[in-house]
Amino acid sequence: MKRNTPLITLLTGAALGVVLLIASMMSTPSKAPAGYAATATPTAAAAAPSTSAPASAAAPSTSAPASPTPTATAYASAPAQANYAGKVQGGGASVAISIHGSQAIAYVCNGSTVEAWLKGTSAGGKVVMTGKNHARLTVAYDTGQVTGNVVAHDTRYSFAVHTVNKPSGLYEATAVVRGATIKAGWIVLPDGTQVGSLESDADSAAPSATAAPMLDVATGTATFDGVVLHAIPVSGLTGSGF
Amino acid sequence: MTAQPSMSAPLPPERATSGAAKLVVPCLIGALVALTLGIYGRLHSPTGIAINIAGFSSPGSVKSWLATAATVLALVQVASALVMYGKVPRVSAPSWIGGLHRWSGRLAFLLAVPVAIHCLYALGFQHYSTRVLIHSLFGCAFFGAFTVKMLILPKRGLPGWVLPLVGALCFTALVVIWFTSAYWFFSTFGIKR
Numbered sequence: 001m002k003r004n005t006p007l008i009t010l011l012t013g014a015a016l017g018v019v020l021l022i023a024s025m026m027s028t029p030s031k032a033p034a035g036y037a038a039t040a041t042p043t044a045a046a047a048a049p050s051t052s053a054p055a056s057a058a059a060p061s062t063s064a065p066a067s068p069t070p071t072a073t074a075y076a077s078a079p080a081q082a083n084y085a086g087k088v089q090g091g092g093a094s095v096a097i098s099i100h101g102s103q104a105i106a107y108v109c110n111g112s113t114v115e116a117w118l119k120g121t122s123a124g125g126k127v128v129m130t131g132k133n134h135a136r137l138t139v140a141y142d143t144g145q146v147t148g149n150v151v152a153h154d155t156r157y158s159f160a161v162h163t164v165n166k167p168s169g170l171y172e173a174t175a176v177v178r179g180a181t182i183k184a185g186w187i188v189l190p191d192g193t194q195v196g197s198l199e200s201d202a203d204s205a206a207p208s209a210t211a212a213p214m215l216d217v218a219t220g221t222a223t224f225d226g227v228v229l230h231a232i233p234v235s236g237l238t239g240s241g242f
Numbered sequence: 243m244t245a246q247p248s249m250s251a252p253l254p255p256e257r258a259t260s261g262a263a264k265l266v267v268p269c270l271i272g273a274l275v276a277l278t279l280g281i282y283g284r285l286h287s288p289t290g291i292a293i294n295i296a297g298f299s300s301p302g303s304v305k306s307w308l309a310t311a312a313t314v315l316a317l318v319q320v321a322s323a324l325v326m327y328g329k330v331p332r333v334s335a336p337s338w339i340g341g342l343h344r345w346s347g348r349l350a351f352l353l354a355v356p357v358a359i360h361c362l363y364a365l366g367f368q369h370y371s372t373r374v375l376i377h378s379l380f381g382c383a384f385f386g387a388f389t390v391k392m393l394i395l396p397k398r399g400l401p402g403w404v405l406p407l408v409g410a411l412c413f414t415a416l417v418v419i420w421f422t423s424a425y426w427f428f429s430t431f432g433i434k435r
Binding site for chain 1: 360396
């Protein structure tokens with residue numbers, strides 16, 4: 001009898017696990033797995049936006065039906081205020097999304113030439129954002145994280161990023177240097193790492209970017225070409241940057 | 243619980259098998275458990291939601307507190323094991339130390355199970371950052387190691403180092419899991435309920 005007590009422990013744990021798993025399956029709204037699978041797998045839905053975006057400027061009309069089907073009911077309700085940041089799948093870039101009421105600002109950046117600022121409105125658990133250079137980002141809310149896809153400079157990323165708190169998150173700085181408007185963005189991750197890019201012609205319809213100088217998160221400053229840039233956090237919690 | 247022919251078959255009590263040979267089947271089963279969890283976590287599309295425990299602000303905080311409780315109990319495990327093995331100078335093992343070790347272990351395991359189920363069902367096996375990859379790998383490995391520990395506990399004639407080694411593996415895995423989840427959660431979002 002005594003010899004088998006560890007086995008009882010093991011089987012009890014396994015039984016508990018199975019019960020919880022079944023309970024989870026029963027408590028999951030039936031539409032959620034389908035919608036989530038569509039956003040999580042970079043296959044069918046993914047191909048449509050990336051090909052249609054460069055083809056026509058009126059991308060929303062063609063890619064809106066093709067985008068995944070995250071209905072508002074299937075997801076955790078949209079938070080009124082939240083900041084999300086993290087690396088995209090594969091780690092080739094970072095993405096930051098700030099939600100402030102119905103307004104949403106996002107930035108995707110690989111620390112070099114691929115970057116885009118995006119704006120949009122948040123409604124019904126789903127956000128669609130657009131930016132220059134045919135940049136487009138769709139997200140669906142989840143508990144404590146958002147998942148979605150973003151296309152910037154014809155590069156497509158999918159992501160699942162979590163909420164972040166200060167000092168992590170999105171920072172932006174704009175300045176006029178020798179007549180040109182420059183705009184820099186940095187995404188600071190919870191582990192303290194950052195990526196940033198700088199548009200030296202931010203007013204252009206198709207701005208080009210280079211790697212941004214290191215942002216000193218403590219002081220919110222960075223030095224570019226001898227000019228001190230003052231960065232402000234883009235935070236959905238405080239409304240800063242909106 | 244003697245009516246477990248399939249499980250007790252590989253451990254004939256008085257056969258003179260070598261100590262190491264007795265480890266093969268438990269280790270294979272443990273590896274199978276770890277692999278099953280990992281493959282399930284990879285193949286199952288994460289739902290983002292699972293059943294939740296009332297009274298906490300988010301699934302993340304529930305899991306962080308459960309994981310923290312399990313890790314504290316794991317510290318009790320190490321401390322009580324050291325006492326049982328007579329490794330603590332000037333402390334002789336009291337009669338209740340075995341019970342403490344067994345029950346703290348059982349409780350820690352049962353606390354860890356709901357956390358793991360939430361991870362597997364809602365989040366899945368992920369690799370989008372080093373922390374998450376390490377957490378996913380050790381999360382699967384822990385339950386494999388724990389299975390091995392439970393399966394070899396009743397076996398007689400094992401080399402003396404086996405149980406401490408497997409126990410230490412379990413403990414190490416749990417601490418790594420805790421550092422890459424609850425510690426990260428609390429240091430990112432603050433210590434909240």
